[in-house]
Amino acid sequence: MSLSQKEQRFMIFDHCIACTTCQQMARPMFDINDSGTMAVIIQQPQTPFEVKKSMQALKSCPVSAIGVRSA
Numbered sequence: 001m002s003l004s005q006k007e008q009r010f011m012i013f014d015h016c017i018a019c020t021t022c023q024q025m026a027r028p029m030f031d032i033n034d035s036g037t038m039a040v041i042i043q044q045p046q047t048p049f050e051v052k053k054s055m056q057a058l059k060s061c062p063v064s065a066i067g068v069r070s071a
């Protein structure tokens with residue numbers, strides 16, 4: 001990713017229902033925590049392809065519990 005390109009930073013909100021959709025769609029960025037109660041961001045996307053996968057996960061979340069902001 002070029003330095004001029006804005007970094008996309010993803011986050012999980014507390015109302016996540018741990019449905020695993022984002023985990024299935026966008027590993028290795030998204031995973032479910034050890035207690036299985038909510039998703040966690042393991043790493044921020046590093047490449048345009050990973051950003052695309054993460055955005056697809058965001059759009060697919062059934063409870064809109066994934067957020068993103070440009071750093």
Ligand code: SF4
Pocket residue numbers: 012015016017018019020021022023038039057060061062063064065066
């Ligand atoms: S898709 Fe949404 S509700 Fe499902 S695990 Fe991911 S953040 Fe949680």
